Amino acid sequence: MGTSISHWDGATAYFLFAHSPSALVLFALGVFMIGFGLITTIKRHEDKTFTKHLADISKRTDTLSP
């Protein structure tokens, strides 16, 4: 599906989908989305774990208070 050459004679850019600029743009967009998604998920994870930790501390403080 992605083969960009049919024979090696005279071949230059021979990598998969090299003949299809739209596919290459799509893959580049995919790279961006994965990077952006990683940062977003890490931020979400941080928010969740930090909130939980603060709640745990507050619960402990409540239990200890007379």
Place this chain on the structure above:
Amino acid sequence: MNNEMLSLEQLSQMVQAQQAVIEMHQSMNMEVFYWWCTALMLMIHAGFLAYEMGASRGKNALAAGIKNILALAMIIPAFYLIGWWIYLSFPTGIIPTSVTEALPWSTSMGPKLDEMGTGVFWAAFALFGATTGSILSGAVIERIRVSAFLILTVLVGSVVWILAAAWGWHGDGWLLTQYGYHDVGAAGVVHAVAGFFTLGVLINLGPRKGKFIDGIAQTIAPHSLPMTLIGLMMIIFGFFGFLGGCIIFNTGDVGWTTIYNTPTNLSAFAFNTLMGFAGGIIGCYIATRDPFWTMSGGLVGIISVAAGLDIYDPALAFIVATTAGVLCVQGAKFLERCGIDDAVGAVAVHGFAGVLSLIMVGVFASGMPNAEGMPAISLSGQLLSCAVMIALGFVPGYGVSFLLKKMSMLRVPEEVEELGIDEVELLAKPYPEANVPATQQSDVPNKLANV
């Protein structure tokens, strides 16, 4: 014996065939050279990983490590998307020239049979960028949020430093063409830029909890000084790949040149890298008697002579590096007096040493010719370029970290810092069996007991 006479045409064909073989082998050798430089550069990141984990307290060791690993994984694709394009598009300033072949959807940015070299050059530059990310990474340990760090590291590693390289390294870079900028070992475009970017971030990030008590700086001891020292030595090892990647392996009859197309060779780099390394260690040892700073001195020394690795007398390089070792420690002390908590001394080691490196070339090499048509090296040109590198690093580092701080995205909450990021965020401990007493007899016989 066959004494058949060859015609001139046949001889010419044979020579052309031989020439094609030689050219192909030269291109292959060039690729092999940068391939191994890139591999060696990965050792820098292994070193930074050990260095930062060791420099952290035990409760943050894994967080420091994961941050460093993710920085490498983020900068590489980000550099693929825009870094190479920035380098080729912005040599004349901030208005891009059209270089479509460097865009990620160009056929030049992938396996191509008629273009040897693009991939290995890109790889070496991507790892230069990753080095800038690692420089930031060590300074901000134990209190920065990983998400904020990744935004900052992508910015410095795939945008900021490469813009500096476009201005100061590219053949049409305006600092070179107008001021004769000379920085063959990336002291300015990598180290000064990353060091001052880090300073901008540190101002907004603030010190670690407990670093300053009543305004007096306290020592926060690394949890594993040996790991830190070994990490630093690994970084030094990787620097031979880094500096090798700064030299141009030309095909044809030109031989080695600097990034500015002036003649040089690996021997010049070898003399001055090692003499700088040794001088820096001695300078930092004299100034501190501290193991951490003594080993960091090796880096200070190399960076302080990096801008002029091609032209120094090795003995002069040694003296410059020793002086830089002493001065950079004073710089680190000054930062601490200003309330800046740089956990690993990155601003002094990379930022101050990088700037010093540029200035020293201006002092000692003024009048030295650059490549044909370029202005000669001058102190004024180097000083102006220093100001550009400092501003180019500091402004985006300060500006973006300021925005992140305003959005409460920069720093972990105080309670998390107190317990340690590993336990709260990663749910893991670096040494789970540490301090756990043995409670039952081991199944493994103690062979020494019967001796």
